[in-house]
Amino acid sequence: MSNKPLQYVLKMRKLKVKGKENKEEMQVAMPTGRKRVDFRSFCKQVANNTTFSPQEVYAVLNQAIAAARDIVANGDSVEFGDMGTLKPSFKSTAVAKDEKFNAKKHIIKPVVRLLLSKKYFELNDVSFEQVEDKKKGKGGIGQHGN
Secondary structure, three states, X not given: OOOOOEEEEEEEEEEEOOOOXXXXXXXXXXXXXXOOOOHHHXXXXXXXXXXXXXXXXXXXXXXXXXXXXXXXXXXXXXXXXXXXXXXXXXXXXXXXXXXXXXXXHHEEEEEEEEEEOHHHHOOOOOOEEEOOOOOOOOOOOOOEOO
Protein backbone atom coordinates (compact mmCIF):
# COMPACT_ATOMS: atom_id res chain seq x y z
CA MET A 1 0.00 0.00 0.00
CA SER A 2 1.50 3.32 -1.05
CA ASN A 3 1.62 6.09 1.52
CA LYS A 4 -0.49 9.17 0.96
CA PRO A 5 0.54 12.38 2.68
CA LEU A 6 -1.22 13.22 5.93
CA GLN A 7 -3.58 16.09 5.18
CA TYR A 8 -3.87 19.07 7.48
CA VAL A 9 -5.51 22.47 7.75
CA LEU A 10 -4.19 25.52 9.56
CA LYS A 11 -6.33 26.89 12.40
CA MET A 12 -5.85 30.10 14.33
CA ARG A 13 -5.65 29.61 18.11
CA LYS A 14 -5.02 32.03 20.96
CA LEU A 15 -2.05 30.56 22.80
CA LYS A 16 0.24 31.72 25.56
CA VAL A 17 3.66 32.23 24.02
CA LYS A 18 6.69 31.58 26.23
CA GLY A 19 8.08 34.82 27.58
CA LYS A 20 4.97 36.92 26.78
CA GLU A 21 2.24 37.90 29.21
CA ASN A 22 -0.82 37.79 26.94
CA LYS A 23 -2.21 35.13 24.64
CA GLU A 24 -1.24 35.60 21.02
CA GLU A 25 -3.05 34.32 17.94
CA MET A 26 -0.94 31.56 16.41
CA GLN A 27 -1.27 29.10 13.53
CA VAL A 28 -1.66 25.43 14.46
CA ALA A 29 -1.83 22.48 12.04
CA MET A 30 -4.76 20.09 12.59
CA PRO A 31 -5.04 16.68 10.86
CA THR A 32 -7.98 16.25 8.49
CA GLY A 33 -9.30 14.37 5.49
CA ARG A 34 -8.97 10.79 6.64
CA LYS A 35 -11.64 8.14 6.65
CA ARG A 36 -12.26 5.50 9.27
CA VAL A 37 -11.62 1.91 8.13
CA ASP A 38 -14.18 -0.43 9.70
CA PHE A 39 -13.04 -3.69 11.30
CA ARG A 40 -14.31 -5.96 8.51
CA SER A 41 -12.50 -3.90 5.85
CA PHE A 42 -9.36 -3.97 7.97
CA CYS A 43 -9.59 -7.78 8.23
CA LYS A 44 -10.03 -8.01 4.46
CA GLN A 45 -6.88 -5.93 3.96
CA VAL A 46 -4.92 -8.11 6.42
CA ALA A 47 -6.18 -11.25 4.65
CA ASN A 48 -4.82 -9.96 1.32
CA ASN A 49 -1.30 -10.54 2.65
CA THR A 50 -1.97 -14.04 4.03
CA THR A 51 -3.46 -17.41 3.15
CA PHE A 52 -6.35 -16.69 5.55
CA SER A 53 -9.81 -15.57 4.49
CA PRO A 54 -11.14 -12.22 5.80
CA GLN A 55 -13.56 -14.21 8.02
CA GLU A 56 -10.68 -16.19 9.56
CA VAL A 57 -8.72 -13.00 10.25
CA TYR A 58 -11.85 -11.46 11.80
CA ALA A 59 -12.38 -14.51 14.02
CA VAL A 60 -8.73 -14.72 15.14
CA LEU A 61 -8.44 -11.00 15.91
CA ASN A 62 -11.71 -10.98 17.85
CA GLN A 63 -10.62 -14.07 19.80
CA ALA A 64 -7.25 -12.44 20.56
CA ILE A 65 -8.99 -9.29 21.80
CA ALA A 66 -11.41 -11.29 23.98
CA ALA A 67 -8.62 -13.46 25.42
CA ALA A 68 -6.49 -10.39 26.20
CA ARG A 69 -9.42 -8.71 27.95
CA ASP A 70 -10.03 -11.83 30.08
CA ILE A 71 -6.37 -11.95 31.10
CA VAL A 72 -6.35 -8.24 32.02
CA ALA A 73 -9.66 -8.61 33.91
CA ASN A 74 -7.82 -11.15 36.11
CA GLY A 75 -5.16 -8.57 36.98
CA ASP A 76 -2.37 -9.52 34.57
CA SER A 77 -0.79 -7.53 31.74
CA VAL A 78 -0.63 -8.69 28.12
CA GLU A 79 2.04 -7.75 25.60
CA PHE A 80 -0.14 -7.07 22.55
CA GLY A 81 2.37 -7.37 19.75
CA ASP A 82 4.09 -4.26 18.42
CA MET A 83 1.19 -2.06 19.59
CA GLY A 84 2.10 -2.12 23.25
CA THR A 85 1.00 -3.64 26.56
CA LEU A 86 -2.54 -4.05 27.86
CA LYS A 87 -2.87 -3.69 31.62
CA PRO A 88 -5.62 -3.21 34.19
CA SER A 89 -6.28 0.19 35.68
CA PHE A 90 -8.96 1.98 37.70
CA LYS A 91 -9.73 5.19 39.56
CA SER A 92 -10.10 5.39 43.31
CA THR A 93 -11.97 7.92 45.36
CA ALA A 94 -10.15 9.41 48.35
CA VAL A 95 -11.22 8.01 51.70
CA ALA A 96 -10.42 9.55 55.08
CA LYS A 97 -7.91 7.46 57.04
CA ASP A 98 -10.42 6.84 59.84
CA GLU A 99 -13.07 5.52 57.39
CA LYS A 100 -13.10 1.87 56.28
CA PHE A 101 -12.06 1.48 52.63
CA ASN A 102 -14.67 -0.41 50.61
CA ALA A 103 -13.34 -1.61 47.22
CA LYS A 104 -16.84 -1.95 45.70
CA LYS A 105 -17.68 1.61 46.68
CA HIS A 106 -14.34 3.44 46.41
CA ILE A 107 -12.73 1.85 43.35
CA ILE A 108 -14.42 3.14 40.21
CA LYS A 109 -14.09 2.84 36.45
CA PRO A 110 -12.00 -0.31 36.04
CA VAL A 111 -10.60 -0.28 32.48
CA VAL A 112 -8.12 -1.93 30.15
CA ARG A 113 -5.26 0.49 29.41
CA LEU A 114 -3.06 0.25 26.35
CA LEU A 115 0.49 1.45 27.04
CA LEU A 116 1.53 2.38 23.54
CA SER A 117 4.81 1.28 22.04
CA LYS A 118 6.68 4.47 21.09
CA LYS A 119 8.47 2.66 18.27
CA TYR A 120 5.18 1.52 16.69
CA PHE A 121 3.16 4.70 17.16
CA GLU A 122 5.72 7.29 16.03
CA LEU A 123 5.07 8.06 12.36
CA ASN A 124 8.56 9.01 11.21
CA ASP A 125 8.01 7.91 7.60
CA VAL A 126 5.15 10.26 6.60
CA SER A 127 4.83 13.37 4.48
CA PHE A 128 2.33 16.20 4.86
CA GLU A 129 -0.06 18.07 2.57
CA GLN A 130 -1.98 21.21 3.46
CA VAL A 131 -5.58 21.18 2.21
CA GLU A 132 -8.44 23.65 2.19
CA ASP A 133 -10.47 23.78 5.39
CA LYS A 134 -13.93 22.69 4.23
CA LYS A 135 -15.56 24.24 7.30
CA LYS A 136 -14.03 27.72 6.79
CA GLY A 137 -13.32 27.76 3.07
CA LYS A 138 -9.53 28.29 3.33
CA GLY A 139 -6.79 26.26 4.91
CA GLY A 140 -4.42 29.10 5.60
CA ILE A 141 -1.00 30.14 4.38
CA GLY A 142 1.19 28.04 2.08
CA GLN A 143 0.39 24.87 0.16
CA HIS A 144 2.78 22.08 1.13
CA GLY A 145 5.03 21.26 4.05
CA ASN A 146 7.25 18.18 3.93
